[in-house]
Every structure is written in C-alpha cells, then in structure tokens.
Amino acid sequence: MTTPAVTASGVPTPVAAPQRSVTDLPKAHLHLHFTGSMRVATVRDLAAQHGIRLPASLTTEWPPRFETADARGWFRFQRLYDAARACVRGEADMRRIVREAAVDDGAEGSRWLEIQVDPTSYAPFVGGITPALEIVLDEAAAVSAEPGATQVGVIVAASRMRHPLEARTLARLAARYAGGGAGAVVGFGLSNDERRGVTEDFAAAFSIARRGASCWARRR
Ligand SMILES: [Zn+2]
Numbered sequence: 001m002t003t004p005a006v007t008a009s010g011v012p013t014p015v016a017a018p019q020r021s022v023t024d025l026p027k028a029h030l031h032l033h034f035t036g037s038m039r040v041a042t043v044r045d046l047a048a049q050h051g052i053r054l055p056a057s058l059t060t061e062w063p064p065r066f067e068t069a070d071a072r073g074w075f076r077f078q079r080l081y082d083a084a085r086a087c088v089r090g091e092a093d094m095r096r097i098v099r100e101a102a103v104d105d106g107a108e109g110s111r112w113l114e115i116q117v118d119p120t121s122y123a124p125f126v127g128g129i130t131p132a133l134e135i136v137l138d139e140a141a142a143v144s145a146e147p148g149a150t151q152v153g154v155i156v157a158a159s160r161m162r163h164p165l166e167a168r169t170l171a172r173l174a175a176r177y178a179g180g181g182a183g184a185v186v187g188f189g190l191s192n193d194e195r196r197g198v199t200e201d202f203a204a205a206f207s208i209a210r211r212g213a214s215c216w217a218r219r220r
Pocket of ligand 1: 031033
C-alpha cells in the first residue's frame with residue numbers, strides 16, 4: 001500500500017496511481033455491430049468457402065479509405081459492409097463471428113460486450129428470425145463461459161430502412177429473450193443510415209421492447 005505524500009501544511013498531495021496498460025484495464029464494449037466485428041481474415045475466409053468474390057477494398061486494396069463524410073462516403077462504406085455481410089451464410093459462420101468477437105474483445109481487456117445484430121439478415125439461411133437470434137444467443141452464452149473471452153449480451157437491431165412493422169416483430173422477439181446477463185437480449189435499437197427513416201415511426205416497436213425488458217426486470 002502506498003502512503004499518500006503530505007506537505008508541510010498537512011494537506012495530502014495526490015500520488016500518481018501505478019501505471020497500468022490500457023489493455024489491462026477492465027472495459028465494457030457497448031456498441032459493436034455483428035458484421036462490423038468480423039476480422040478481415042474471417043471475411044476473406046468465408047468468401048473463399050462460399051465462392052464469393054469480394055471487392056478489392058476488402059482484399060488487395062485493404063484497408064479501404066473513406067475520404068468523404070457525406071452520402072457518397074456512406075454508400076461506399078455501406079457497399080463494403082453489405083459485401084462482408086453476404087459472406088455470412090449460416091449457423092457455423094454466425095457462431096464463428098460471435099466467438100471471435102468475444103475472444104478479440106477479451107484479449108483487449110473487455111469484460112462485457114454488447115453485440116448488435118439484425119436477425120433478418122441471416123434468417124433465410126437458418127429458417128427464420130427466431131433460430132437466427134437463438135444461434136447468436138446460444139453462442140454468446142457458450143463463449144461467455146470460457147476463460148479469456150468477454151461476457152456477451154445481445155442487442156437486437158431493426159433497420160430504419162425497413163417498414164416499422166418489421167421493427168415491431170423484431171421487438172417482440174427481443175422481448176421474449178430479454179434478460180440481464182450473458183447470452184440474453186440486453187437491448188433493442190435501430191440500425192442503418194441515420195439520414196433515412198423517421199425515428200418516431202418506430203416508437204411502437206420501442207414500447208414493445210421496453211415492456212419486455214420491464215417484465216424481465218420484475219421477474220428477477
Ligand atoms: Zn452503430
């Protein structure tokens with residue numbers, strides 16, 4: 001234990017805490033997109049497995065540069081994002097993404113990760129939005145129990161580019177799996193270009209999700 005230094009007047013002077021590396025400090029990662037968490041090596045590996053040709057910005061011209069912060073820059077970013085998402089084609093790929101995100105975050109000192117996923121993107125490959133979410137939750141629970149990995153909670157996202165009724169369906173799904181810990185749904189949100197869609201149109205979806213969350217809170 002360090003004794004605080006005391007000046008002649010008796011007022012303790014602050015003593016610098018022992019230096020710790022940022023990596024060692026415990027952290028929480030509260031906003032990580034499922035597709036965006038992918039290692040670039042994983043994107044390339046999945047593309048090869050599924051015979052998908054990736055844009056050069058994800059291969060020979062990596063890393064991509066986005067010079068403009070305007071709509072053009074967004075569309076360039078979105079195009080690459082969609083290309084990466086198109087490489088995710090089923091349960092094994094989805095589990096791999098959750099697992100690698102948890103391990104990579106754990107290695108950086110993260111103790112708690114909230115990963116955001118829109119289950120509709122993967123529903124066609126696994127038989128619907130319910131199995132899509134269950135796969136993510138199941139892997140989140142499994143990897144959270146492993147040493148070295150961070151604990152993983154899941155945020156269900158609805159796209160603001162889609163009809164608000166779709167968001168309501170996703171909110172009901174999120175509410176069904178709401179919980180407070182690893183392997184549970186811990187939040188509901190909107191994803192995609194914030195210049196598009198009117199947020200108020202999604203108020204009903206948020207009410208549904210909020211009711212689900214408060215039911216969970218009462219059950220505790
Ligand atoms: Zn985001």
